[in-house]
Amino acid sequence: xxxxxxxxxxxxxxLPGLLEALSDYPLDALERPDSPGIELFRKMGGPGLVIxxxxxxxxxxxxxxLEVTRALASxxxxxxxxxxxxxxxxxxLSCFADSLGGAGGLGKRLKEISQQNLLVASGFAEGxxxxxxxxxxxxxxxxxxxYLLRGSKKPCSLSGAMDFLxxxxxxxxxxxxxxTAVTLVPRDAPGLAVRPFWxxxxxxxxxxxxxxxxxxxxxxxxxxxxxxAHDAVSLDTLQSTxxxxxxxxxxxxxxxxxxxxxxxxxxxxxxxASERAQLSMRLETATLLLERTARMLVxxxxxxSVLVQALVAxxxxxxxxxATVRQAVxxxxxxxxxxxxxxxxxxxxxxxxxxxxxxxxxxxAPYLDYAAGGPLRLS
Numbered sequence: 474x475x476x477x478x479x480x481x482x483x484x485x486x487x488l489p490g491l492l493e494a495l496s497d498y499p500l501d502a503l504e505r506p507d508s509p510g511i512e513l514f515r516k517m518g519g520p521g522l523v524i525x526x527x528x529x530x531x532x533x534x535x536x537x538x539l540e541v542t543r544a545l546a547s548x549x550x551x552x553x554x555x556x557x558x559x560x561x562x563x564x565x566l567s568c569f570a571d572s573l574g575g576a577g578g579l580g581k582r583l584k585e586i587s588q589q590n591l592l593v594a595s596g597f598a599e600g601x602x603x604x605x606x607x608x609x610x611x612x613x614x615x616x617x618x619x620y621l622l623r624g625s626k627k628p629c630s631l632s633g634a635m636d637f638l639x640x641x642x643x644x645x646x647x648x649x650x651x652x653t654a655v656t657l658v659p660r661d662a663p664g665l666a667v668r669p670f671w672x673x674x675x676x677x678x679x680x681x682x683x684x685x686x687x688x689x690x691x692x693x694x695x696x697x698x699x700x701x702a703h704d705a706v707s708l709d710t711l712q713s714t715x716x717x718x719x720x721x722x723x724x725x726x727x728x729x730x731x732x733x734x735x736x737x738x739x740x741x742x743x744x745x746a747s748e749r750a751q752l753s754m755r756l757e758t759a760t761l762l763l764e765r766t767a768r769m770l771v772x773x774x775x776x777x778s779v780l781v782q783a784l785v786a787x788x789x790x791x792x793x794x795x796a797t798v799r800q801a802v803x804x805x806x807x808x809x810x811x812x813x814x815x816x817x818x819x820x821x822x823x824x825x826x827x828x829x830x831x832x833x834x835x836x837x838a839p840y841l842d843y844a845a846g847g848p849l850r851l852s
Contacts, residue, residue, distance in 0.1 A: 474739055474753070476760055477547060477732045484544035487531050491517040495548045500815045503549040504822075508678035510552035511592070511634045514545075521587030523560045524567055529584040535718070535767035539725045543760075546729025547736070550822045551678025553726040558595040558630040560722055562639045565597065565715035569655060569697060579697040582657060586637075593657070594631040594684065596624075596640035597715065611686065613642040613656075620644070620691045622658065627683035632667045636660050638684055644696070655697045664689035675821050713775035717783045721766045724787050724794075727826035728759050731794045734801035734819050737809075744804040752800050759793035762786040777849035781840065788833055791826045798823045 484492055494513045495503065503510045514520075523538050524530025533541060538560060546553035563586060570579045586593060596611065611624030622640065629638075638658045643651040658665060670683040735756050738744060744752070766786045769779050802810065802820050810816050827833075831851070843849045 474732070474736050476757060477543070477736055480540040480544040480547075480729075480732075483537055483540035487522060487533050487537060487541055488514075488517045488519055491519065492544060492548055495545075495552070500549075500818060504551050504674075504676070504678045504818065506633075506677045506680065508549070508551060510549045510678055511555060511631070511680065514552060514556055515590045515592060515634070518590060519556060520559060520563075520590045520592055523564045524583050524587045528567065528570065528580055528587065530563075530567075530587040535721060535770040536764065539721060539763055539767045542722050542725040543729040543732060546726045547733040549678070550726065550730050550819070551676045553729055554676055554723070554825070555630040555634075555679035555681075557719075557722040557726055559593050561715065561719045562593045562595045562597065564718045566593075566639070566655065566697075568714045578694060579655075582697075591636035592631050592634050593637045593639055594626075594629050594635035596626045596629070596638050596658075596684070611640045611642060613644060613691070615644070616690075618690065619693070620656075620696070622656065622664075622686050622689040622691050625683055625685045627670045628681035629684040630679045630681045632682040632684050633680040638665070638686075640686075642696075656691050657695050657697075658686065658689055658691060659695070662689050662691075675818070676825060713779055714770070716780055717766060717770055720783045720787045721763060721770070723829050724759075724790050724826065725763055727794050727823055728756075728763060728790065730819050730823045731756060731759070731797045731801070734798055734805070734816065734823075737816070738801050738804045741805065741809070743806055743809075748800070748804060752797060752804065755793050755797045755800070759790040759797070762790040762793070777843065780851070781843055781849060784831070784836055784840075788836075794823060794826055 481492060491513060494517065495510060498509060502508065518531065521530035522533045522541060524532070526532035542553050542557060545556070563583065566579060566583060570583060585591065611622055614621045614623070622642070624640070626638075637660065640656050640658065642654050642656055644654055664687045666685045666687070668683040668685055671677060671681040735752055738749065738752060763786060766783050769782065798820055802816060805816055836851070839849060839851050
């Protein structure tokens with residue numbers, strides 16, 4: 474299948490050998506909590522995929538990241554979903570570093586992540602545009618020896634394999650104001666614990682359990698402050714950028730799952746020419762919608778209109794993916810469904826596309842107001 478083959482070539486270009494290594498394992502082995510997928514991703518240099526070349530990363534842009542994620546999801550859905558959270562986190566941090574001129578500890582930390590293949594779990598309010606991407610999700614209290622961090626994140630993908638957890642916090646300045654900051658908490662920090670949360674067998678390989686922080690001591694070296702003089706501009710950019718990255722890559726994960734099912738149809742005898750063409754074109758519709766979202770990131774677009782367009786593209790792609798999966802399972806036929814658990818698993822995993830925030834229903838009223846010419850008010 475031409476577009477999936479293109480995605481695989483892009484994946485091989487940026488992460489050579491990863492797809493071949495994943496192919497050594499059956500799907501059910503890659504989807505268990507003890508899946509080898511995440512460590513293979515680490516070994517092949519995946520953590521640096523979207524970190525810029527200037528910061529020691531692989532330098533993949535949004536369009537390339539879309540293709541890599543699609544290719545990975547076609548082989549290992551849990552891996553794509555889990556690493557989406559890493560890419561979303563480091564892309565946001567890279568934007569943060571760029572807004573600060575690339576200087577300071579954050580640039581150094583991103584180089585460390587890419588050079589040492591470290592994994593970053595997300596404690597951001599990802600996908601919730603009513604709560605800005607860097608609005609505080611956890612409580613930070615100043616003490617004589619540093620700052621104490623409290624809170625939890627559930628589900629939190631990469632909870633088992635992460636080297637750092639990102640979190641957004643506010644630091645009081647003593648004058649009634651505050652500075653917004655991002656903190657990177659080391660996995661081995663005293664007070665950080667992982668608790669069981671994900672009970673489903675679907676996408677269990679993403680390691681999406683609960684991360685709990687109880688009076689975790691955070692030092693200044695792990696806190697990246699925004700520049701108060703440029704706070705409004707940088708935070709608006711960060712919120713827009715992080716939000717769009719999340720919607721792009723998480724939807725691309727489900728595109729990859731659907732792509733695997735469509736490829737099985739195309740490699741088999743089922744369906745008429747008309748049915749197979751319809752199936753392929755519906756999948757390409759979803760691909761084109763996501764490519765439009767990626768191009769907005771490439772062009773540096775931001776602001777309310779970008780958030781709206783990203784969500785419209787996400788829901789449109791979600792609909793196309795759902796219809797594609799249903800038709801693909803039907804065309805594969807009952808015997809294929811019975812003889813292999815893969816088809817049932819991929820179909821079940823594809824339903825996750827509708828569970829990521831913001832929900833379609835919560836977006837409906839704000840979208841109608843915005844489409845009628847009003848301001849965008851997401852909550």
